[in-house]
Amino acid sequence: MSGGGDLLPAGPATGGLAASDAVARGPVAPGPWRVAGQALLRNPSAVTSMAVLLLLVLLSLLAPAYARYVAHTDPFMSDVAATVSLHGEEVPVMQPNHNRLHLGLTPIGPTWNPRADLLGADNQGRDVAARLLYGGRNSLLISFCAAILCIALAAMVGICAGFFGGVTDMLLSRLMDIMWAIPVYLFAISLSIVSVSQGLHLGPVTIRSDSLLLPIVIIALVYVPYAARPVRGRVLSLRRAEFVTAARCLGVPRRRILLRDILPNVSTTLIVLAPLVMALALLAESALSFLSIGVQAPAASWGTLIEDGTGLIYTRPAVAIAPGIAIVVTVLALNILGDGLRDALDVRETSRGRS
């Protein structure tokens, strides 16, 4: 049973074997979390992905410093009359086209000089590199928060449905089925269009249309079925486990069983799901922002940056390609991290590997 409190070993899948090991090897044997951590650190792909994610987070956090002290620019202020100093010359950010008709101006392209529009400028004369870093802050923040919220909601729904069964399970499962039957992006776009036009008014609470809370809540909601279903499946198997049956027979309150026996044993599933949900959330956020129904101008996200770049795709492709690369790298890193976590936390697979 779960007498071990936060002892993961109480669970049959993860902890059972690890607990036996702990007993056999005495008090110096490492705990299951440490084992998982060590397994994760031994996985070079997972370590590389963590390093990449850490780097992206650090760079994004440094966005204000980059804009202020390196690029000397306000990345949210449209300034088509701006100039940059390049090779000792003042060069206009919006450069006239030297065609016979004197038509059009094109923003400066990548200079590879951090002090002078490193990745070029967009059609408002704004530094793309600085906006890329600021965009990363919003994209990563929204996807992280949406993933946390989604996992929390999925845990509640999945645990309640799996543990209580009966009518509760039927109602929650059908609700999840209905939500999952609607294409995720269509669902997110519908919710966003409604909320972005006027903001969200829930009784005394008002969320402004340009608040980051809107995309966070919307993205979290649409992915709840994705995460709740495996949680429910896991709880269904745990519900019939011997240690849960024993707890019930001993009259342990259901709330205590949920918190002390079920939740700790579901936590591995939730941890494995978290980076995958975050990757999905990042893609959804980018799509919504690309469609102008996610992060609202003049704030930036990688999605809005790609949208800014679509009008310049023929002349200044870097404006759209740079945030595109950032999205690809982040999603790839999150997926690899998710795989690494699954390998590290999935004891059945580990035990098979050991045997």
Added chain:
Amino acid sequence: MPSAMRVLVVLGALLATCPALAANGDHRGGTLRITADAGAGTIDPQINYFSEMIQVQVVVYDGLTAFSKHPGEASNHPVADLADALPEPQDGGRTYVFHLRDGIRFSDGRAVTVDDVVASFRRIFKVHAPSSGSFYAGIVGASDCLKDAEHCTLPGVQGDAAARTVTFHLTAPDAEFLDKLAFPHAYVLPADTPPHDLGNDPAPGTGPYRFVSYDSNRGMVLDRNPFFHEWNAEAQPDGYVDRIEYSFGLDDEAEVTAVENGQFDTLYDNVPLDRYGEIGDRYTDQVHIEDVFALYYLAMNVNLPPFNNLKARQAVNYAVNRRAMQTFYGGEGAASIACQYIPAGLPGHVPYCPYSRGADNAHPVEHWAAPDLARARQLVAESGTEGQHVTLVVPNRAVEIAMGTNLQNMLRAIGYDADVKPIAFAIQFNYIQNSSNKVQISLTDWFADFARPSNFVSALYGCGNFHPGSDSSPNVSGYCTPALEDVMNRAMSESLADPARGDALWAQADRMLSADAPGAPLIQIKKIDLVSKRLGHYTATNLYHMLFSQVWVR
């Protein structure tokens, strides 16, 4: 000259003209293919107010008068079309008598009659044409028709079938009456045309082409009107192409690519900014830049906060970066900076700009130099409107969205909590006209209906053009002052006898508007037409841009 010699000279002249005739004849035929992002709404010529549709209707319909189809300055002036001559005003400018040409038929074969003309003018009011309250409100009986459209009899338009004359009685002299009759809302339709919006069902016309089909979501097809014959080449010349196919649905980027690749012959929408370099470099011979009377401007709702405050409106005028707007439209080659309501090139335009750095209403400069953000912030602070939420409504095309982002920055910089609301181009202008939508500030363009200053002053800021709760209310700002009305009325009547005096009064109206600032003029644009390699004989007028009837595709 001996008769034999005369014969030789005539024969020589005929032979000399033959190659030209043959050449023009060779160019007759083919299909002109046009692309646009979206349709332009109803096909009803007395209701539609979009240049996209008007440009097509010009080759389908005729009025008693028409703007000359000759290019350049000539195209600013009305000439006789279904009428056989422009009449001299009688009764001090209050009466016009038109004689209808004989032998003109609609595309369904019916002859055009005086009854058709009279019924068409009644229909203007019955269908609530957007210009009914402005252009045609001066016809005797129009005020009753505006109040009770269903029972409109319009006694100020009288037909005499036997004499084939139509007589107009006006309540006051109107120097622009012949221009107003040339505007598409005054096209002559069959008398039995239903008195409601025709939607997608076209009415027969008298021009060289007729509508074969129209789907506001997909496109339209026109072919030759079998009953058309050329009666006045200056008013309505015969067309070269046999068929016109207009397709909707491509975005502006794809439209440019399609024209470059020869899949279409031209596009209606603006060439996106990022393609200017490319078309200027590689397609120079396929680009035509034409001067037009058209402005981009900000319309501020004088009946809603914060722009019901004069200082708030003046602050926007000081703060807006007109150079940036010029850049977004394509630079100096594509647009010039505008600081006043009457565009350059029209009578009454006297260079004048009180909203530039270092200038004010007491000390205006001739040309805008730079924004004055400090002055703007000060005015916002004095107005007590600082911190208020402002929503800027813009069309959802790339150029206007780029302008909108810059304008949002500007509004935030002077102390407002601003956001931008892009709305589909096809409905944005209707949306901002309707006061029920409570639009505080909007970005839009305005192309001249005719080459007169009233079309930018009276049409956009006259009391007669403000209809609360209606989608047809071109006075988007909801601005209406007796002082401006008085000056405009005097300008309208005095222009007839003394055009110079009239122009001076229009210039005065322009300055009065500048002082009250119900809008913020931004740029005067040029029309940039990209055409396919095979399109020849490009012909454009100041008011209708490219004339589809006059281009060759063979």
